[in-house]
Amino acid sequence: MNTRVRVLNATYEDFDVIPAARAVVLLTEDLAITLVEHTPRFVVRSQHVAIPLPRTIQLLEYVHTPPRPVVDDDTRASFKIVLARDHHRCAYCGDAGATTVDHVYPRSRGGGDNYGNLVAACADCNGRKADRTPEEAGMPLLWVPRAPRTDHKRQHAIWRELTLSN
Template sequence: MTAVLVLNADLGPLHRVSLKHAIRMLCRQVAEIHDSEPDRLIGVYPMPKVVRLVAYVVTRWRHGRGPAWSRTGVLARDGRRCAYCGKPGTTIDHVLPRSRGGSNSWLNTVAACGRCNQRKGDRTPAEAGMPLRTAPWVPSWSEFTAR
């Protein structure tokens, strides 16, 4: 199922939703199609790629701290690339292992391939001799919605 970008009434990006959720928004008339795939229909609606809300939604909370930590968010932040070797990353690795007091936070987790994650094990990158190619960071909302 494809993701559909949701724009605020002022055309600012808000988030992505499933195609099913976007169709529900169109049926309830809280959104309208901003961009769609040509020649593809779902019932009476063209296949939406981008929908725009009819009424403006205040998003003050987005100007404060960034998005909450999640496994999906870490993979998206790192471009689904292993932080150790650069190959496709499918797992999450804790830079400071949880058994040593590490936490699930943006600054302590990176995307990793299964091989590197297994090789690093319960050690820090320095102990394993596996330097990080990029340091983990806390993404902002604008970086998160742009992907």
């Protein structure tokens, strides 16, 4: 059990490398899932569970580094997380596969890089909207952008596990 396990965040970004024992705890507490099993296969047995030793796990909830307990609409946003939050759907036409992030209230006019002002958008809609508000462009939003939802209890449980591992 001296093996170390790579931990990816919910958004697949590299997060940490932790001892296998800690990874197994995250798995048994349903805070993470196994992405890649260790080879050769080795099953970790405890009183209650038998889990194949992982090589890479993924946290089920996004965890901020360093821990940040409050994420609200005014929080400075990561474009990657905005795309993930909106499931890569364009907030203007609803098409899947949006790869750009649009400032609802244009950046050129003071719109912020925060979760309440950013939506996923396809390149076409983003280009068409340009430096206009949705109203001015006649392109109503299909949903109101909000900070990504976080379950603080689960986040704290994850932080506790990760802190214990260091």
